[in-house]
Amino acid sequence: MDEMKRLKTPSFNFYPESFLGGVRKMTDKEVGIYIKALCYQFNEGAIDDEEYKTFPKRVRDKFVKTDKGWVNPRLEFERERKDRYKASRMKNLETKPLEERLKEAGVICG
Numbered sequence: 001m002d003e004m005k006r007l008k009t010p011s012f013n014f015y016p017e018s019f020l021g022g023v024r025k026m027t028d029k030e031v032g033i034y035i036k037a038l039c040y041q042f043n044e045g046a047i048d049d050e051e052y053k054t055f056p057k058r059v060r061d062k063f064v065k066t067d068k069g070w071v072n073p074r075l076e077f078e079r080e081r082k083d084r085y086k087a088s089r090m091k092n093l094e095t096k097p098l099e100e101r102l103k104e105a106g107v108i109c110g
Contacts, residue, residue, distance in 0.1 A: 042075060047069050
C-alpha cells in the first residue's frame with residue numbers, strides 16, 4: 001500500500017447544523033454537487049480549474065483558489081485539525097511505553 005494513502009486520514013468531521021445553514025439557498029441538485037465536490041477535494045486535495053468551472057455559482061462560491069487548486073476553506077481547516085490530532089497520537093505512541101498507554105486508556109489498572 002502506498003505510504004501516503006496509508007497515512008491519509010480516511011474521514012472528516014461533518015457538522016449537520018453548519019452544513020444545512022450553508023446550503024439553505026441551494027437546490028437539491030446544487031447540494032448534491034457540493035457534497036460530491038467536498039468528498040473529491042478531501043480525497044484528492046483540491047479541485048482543478050476544469051471541474052470547478054462546471055459547478056453552479058452557489059457551489060463555486062464555497063471554494064477559494066489556492067496553489068494546489070480550488071478548496072473549501074472549512075474542509076481544509078477540518079483536515080488540518082484532524083491531521084494535527086493524528087500526528088500527536090502517533091507521537092504519543094512512539095514516546096510512551098505500551099503499559100503506560102494501556103493504563104491511561106483504562107485497559108489495565110495499577
